[in-house]
Amino acid sequence: MPYTPPPDLAALSLEDIARMVAERRLPPVDQWHPAEELDSQMEIRADGSWWHQGGPITRPSMVRAFSTLLMRDDAGQHWLVTPQDRQRIAVVDAAFVAVDVARIDGALAFRLNTDDTVIAGPEHPLIARGDAETPAIYLAVRHGCLARINRSTWGQLVDMALEKPGMDEGTDGGLSVDSLGISFPLAPQ
Structure with a gap:
């Protein structure tokens, strides 16, 4: 087929x-x-x-x-x-790579390198690892596997975080995005 x-x-x-x-x-x-x-x-x-x-x-x-x-x-x-x-x-790092994201009706929908689509939320949280200088953001996909958010998708998330009221480009790592009513930080806490 x-x-x-x-x-x-x-x-x-x-x-x-x-x-x-x-x-x-x-x-x-x-x-x-x-x-x-x-x-x-x-x-x-x-x-x-x-x-x-x-x-x-x-x-x-x-x-x-x-x-x-x-x-x-x-x-x-x-x-x-x-x-x-x-x-x-x-x-080596994560089983999947998140290659695109779109904000749709209060949710973040991610496309993976396998063409899977995953909506961030309670069952599929965004996880910030690394440190403030070199954060690594992951998305829980299924069966314990994660998707690493690639650089361009991370940039899209930062743009979305900066659009939130009260945020500006001078913020030092306090950036976060919301999906399905949950706030996810874009830097390790």
Whole structure:
């Protein structure tokens, strides 16, 4: 079946996004508990590129398919999970990269490098790590996996934070954005 890229985030309503998310039925990896453990010989690099045995995976459809099988355990290990086995996958920083954001009806909708759409909120919080000089912002995606907010998307978030009443460019790290009624800082506290 041919792949149809998702529409532009800014052109969607929250209802459109909710429908898209609901229509994308993901495998129930959280319900699978296979006993066999293997090494996938795969790596997700910091830029979001996927590699297998030292070579890049160049087919976006394969990356999208593999990404639906990802989970991260409590120890921080990432796995590709199937009903038959779970395979370790090395992740340099985060399993996903958030490549775009749009503010829609009081919510922040993010597009990931896998074309997934995630709305920041109680189930998908923004997490600030690093320090004030070099913050790293992440979005909780699913099954313990995170998306690193890329530089241009972080810039969009800063612009949104500066638009809030009472904010100005002289503010020293007190920037935050709101989504679904929750305020998320853009710098580690």
